[in-house]
Structure formats: C-alpha cells, structure tokens
Amino acid sequence: WTEKSGDDERTYRDRERYFKLKQYFIQESSKKDGSVIRPGRHIFLFRFQLPRQSYVILKLFKYVCLFVCFIQQPQSGTQDKRMKLFSSGKMSLTVSTDKTGYMQGETIRVFVDIDNSSSRDVKLKYSLKQQQTFIAGIRNKRGLKYIIEETRDRIPSGEKSKFIVNMKLPHDLTVTIENCRILKVQYELKVYLDVSFASDPEVRFPMVILPAEQQCCPWQGPPGGFQPYPPPQPKLVPIPGELPPPPAGLNDPTVLPHLGAAAGVYPNPHAIQPGFHPFPSAPVYDPKH
Known part of the structure; x- marks a missing residue:
C-alpha cells in the first residue's frame, strides 16, 4: 500500500512463502549431450522413507487439537450497569453462543437475556465486525468492515426479555487468518444495549470463520476422497532386477488414460498393509453437533 504525506510518498510491501518443494527425477542435461530422455511417455519408479518419529508432526497435531477444542468452545458473558444521571435503577445483559467457530454460510445463534430494571427504555443492538491488518516491516495498515449490523425490539422500563438472534453468514465471507x-x-461479535445519554452495556466475543468445505478434522483431509497429491506410484520392484513392462496403453500415444484404467495398476493409497496398526484417530468433526 502507498501512503502520502505532503510531497512525500512511500510504498510498503512484504511477502511470505508458505510452501516450496522441488524433486528432480531427471537430472538436467548438459549443453553438449542435449536431451537425456526421448520424446514419449515414461514411468519412473522411486521410493523414500518416512521418518518413524517426527517432532514437527506431533507439535502440529497438538496445535490442531487445541484449535478444534477452541472453535467448539461455547462463549458467555454478562454486563451490568447501574443508572445514575437523569435515571435510576440498573440493567443487566447476558449473552452466550453455542461455540466460537462457524463456517461460511452458517448461522450464528446468539442467546440474549435482558433485565431492564431501570427507568429508561433500551434497544438491543448487535454487530459482527471484520478487521483486516496488513503488516510490512514496522508499518501496518488496518481496515474495518461491518458484516452484520442490526437493531432489535425496544425493551421497556421494568421488563425482562429473552432473544434468540440468528446471524446468517455470507457464503463468500473471508475466513479467519x-x-x-x-x-x-x-x-x-458485539451485543449491546443502546441507552440514551449514557454509556452502553456491551458484551464482545472473538469469532472464528472457517471454510465452508471444512467438514472434517484438518488432519483427516477434505471429504469426498479428494487427494491434492500426485497419484500413487506403481508397486516397487527389487533392485537390481528387471523393471516390469508398462501397463497396456501407457506406451501407446494413441491411447489416452482414463480414471478407471489405473484401478488395477496403482495400489490403493488408503489400504492398510498387513502388520500395520494406525494410531487411533479423532472422530469426524460434524458442524451440526
């Protein structure tokens, strides 16, 4: 972003890399030798050993567990206010939610309990505010946007009221970062009572917005069997030894492979091998419970 101060104009920027991976299956050819592989379709067999223990994975697993517990945690708060100037009595506001994290397009349910034992009429108001923060070195820039901002019924003096507020989230709402x-x-999330000529009693909660497709625990992968990784490789053969012939059609440029053709050639990546005992996994996260 660019900031101006008189004739002075400065631009601030930063970047952060999240992922980078390089794997060389064929070494680069020298200028003299030219291409090291003939035109056509080829199969390359490779193997790598996964570490038996990994501190990084264990640390990530603990973080994910804590995060899942956090977004499932209910929230509750109470704010009392005693009236002094031009009025008397007091009012009480109690707000609670069933959890902290909600998915895009989901409805936030807020339970509000109001005791207006004052001499003033009040109005119930609530809002969902989004704050964006951009950071470049020691400089930062903030932006505020109200996603939801509404006013409910008036609560007369001396009355008690209970409300269930349903806040429908947009399907394209930016997720929490x-x-x-x-x-x-x-x-x-802010819930408050609008009181004329006095400070408003209010309850504020942090909210977490999750991707709509996050129907399961993050470490169990997305639903529907989607695999963002390359397809599994053919079964490895002992070395030294002779490589098995390629599957029919793979070395024929006139035959195009299809999704079902590899079912008998490529092993199931999710199949459990004999003697392998996986660690117990957490139950699938169901947003309806």
Missing part, C-alpha cells in the same frame, strides 16, 4: 506474519483477518 491468525497465523500469518504479514496479514490478519479477525472477527468480533
């Missing part, structure tokens, strides 16, 4: 060094997207 907390773990990025240069960018943050945060949400705050």
Whole structure:
C-alpha cells in the first residue's frame, strides 16, 4: 500500500512463502549431450522413507487439537450497569453462543437475556465486525468492515426479555487468518444495549470463520476422497532386477488414460498393509453437533 504525506510518498510491501518443494527425477542435461530422455511417455519408479518419529508432526497435531477444542468452545458473558444521571435503577445483559467457530454460510445463534430494571427504555443492538491488518516491516495498515449490523425490539422500563438472534453468514465471507506474519483477518461479535445519554452495556466475543468445505478434522483431509497429491506410484520392484513392462496403453500415444484404467495398476493409497496398526484417530468433526 502507498501512503502520502505532503510531497512525500512511500510504498510498503512484504511477502511470505508458505510452501516450496522441488524433486528432480531427471537430472538436467548438459549443453553438449542435449536431451537425456526421448520424446514419449515414461514411468519412473522411486521410493523414500518416512521418518518413524517426527517432532514437527506431533507439535502440529497438538496445535490442531487445541484449535478444534477452541472453535467448539461455547462463549458467555454478562454486563451490568447501574443508572445514575437523569435515571435510576440498573440493567443487566447476558449473552452466550453455542461455540466460537462457524463456517461460511452458517448461522450464528446468539442467546440474549435482558433485565431492564431501570427507568429508561433500551434497544438491543448487535454487530459482527471484520478487521483486516496488513503488516510490512514496522508499518501496518488496518481496515474495518461491518458484516452484520442490526437493531432489535425496544425493551421497556421494568421488563425482562429473552432473544434468540440468528446471524446468517455470507457464503463468500473471508475466513479467519491468525497465523500469518504479514496479514490478519479477525472477527468480533458485539451485543449491546443502546441507552440514551449514557454509556452502553456491551458484551464482545472473538469469532472464528472457517471454510465452508471444512467438514472434517484438518488432519483427516477434505471429504469426498479428494487427494491434492500426485497419484500413487506403481508397486516397487527389487533392485537390481528387471523393471516390469508398462501397463497396456501407457506406451501407446494413441491411447489416452482414463480414471478407471489405473484401478488395477496403482495400489490403493488408503489400504492398510498387513502388520500395520494406525494410531487411533479423532472422530469426524460434524458442524451440526
């Protein structure tokens, strides 16, 4: 972003890399030798050993567990206010939600309990605020946006009221970003009573917005069997030894492979091998419960 101060104009920028991976299956050819592989279709067999223990994976697993517990945690708060100027009595506001994290397009249910034992009429108001923070070095820039902002019924003096507020989230709402060094997207739910000529009693909660497709625990992968990785490789053969012939059609440029053709050639990546005992996994996260 660019900031101006008189004739002085400065632009601030930053970047952060999230992922980078390089694997060389064929070494680069020298200028003298030219191409090291003939035109056509080829199969390359390779293997690599996964570490038996990994501190990084264990640390990530603990973080994910804590995060899942956090977004499932209910929230509750109470704010009392005693009236002094031009009025008397007091009022009490109690707000609670069933959890902290909600998915795009989901409905936030807020339970509100109001005791207006004052001499003033009050109005119930609530809002969902989005704050974006951009960071470049020691400089930062903030932006505020109200996703939802509404006013409910008036609560007369001396009355008690209970409300269930349903806040429908947009399907294209930006998800929460907390773990990025240069960018943050945060949400705050605010429920308050509008009192004329006095400070408003209010309750604020941090809210987490999740992707709509996050129907399961993050470490179990997305639903529907989607695999963002390359297809599994053919079965490995002992070395030294003779490589098995390629599957029919793979070495024929006139035959195009299709999804079902590899079912008998490529092993199932999710199949459990004999003697392998996986660690117990957490139950699938169901947003309806």
